Amino acid sequence: MSKVLIAPSLLSADFSELAIEMKKVTEAGADWLHVDVMDGNFVPNLTLGMPIIKSLKPHATIPLDVHLMIEKPERYIESFIDAGASYLTLHVEATTVLKESLIKIRSLGAKAGVTLRPGTSLDLIKPFLSLVDLVLVMTVEPGFGGQRFMIEQVEKIRQLKKWRDEGAGNYFIEVDGGVTVLTAKTCIDAGADVLVAGSAVFNGEKSVANYQKNIQALKEI
Ligand code: DX5
Ligand code: ZN
16 A cells, blocks of 8 residues: 555535534544635635634644645735644745745744646746745646646656655655546656545545545555
8 A cells, every 4th residue: 555645625525514524534544634725816716714724723633734825825824823734835826935934834833835836837946845845736727626637747746756856855745636546646656645635535425434435545546
């Protein structure tokens, strides 16, 4: 069995029962909980923010992996870490002060992550690799769950692994968007350490048994 970590995306969970859903996927074998924060500006969708993360945190027994899809995320770094983010991931396109922001995240005791839209070149994040604990490769256009996996993005996973092997940094390579039992193998073969999965985990019955079956199917690849 591969050692890949699974981070179910709460975006596909039942929002009226988020704490319960978190507990169920944790019991079902999730390694991290992926939280998608959207501002209706950086992406054409709105989800949740600090107050909800803060109220969920006491119910979380595994890391909260917070993916900020918001403009000027530097405005809220402290608030998200106070709210309970274990990993805080910023989009390179959303800020002009990425370096300072990543340093700030680490100085406040959280893990720093960087990510990029499918159309953005890896060259833009290359200078920051020694400052991050996580690089998130988007394999869909950020904004919505349930989209089709963009296979051409897999090259970024390979390149990030190569750079890490060459000593560029010590980061997890995480993949987000369209991860299913059909696409997970390509990601793992290319070097992914963490798979975000929304629909692939939360599809079907809202039971621990179903979530366990879905998570196991991804882990067994
Ligand atoms: C998209 C989000 C993803 C999304 C993944 O902007 O970042 O985390 O929820 O959903 P699936 O796994 O359904 O593609
Ligand atoms: Zn995400």
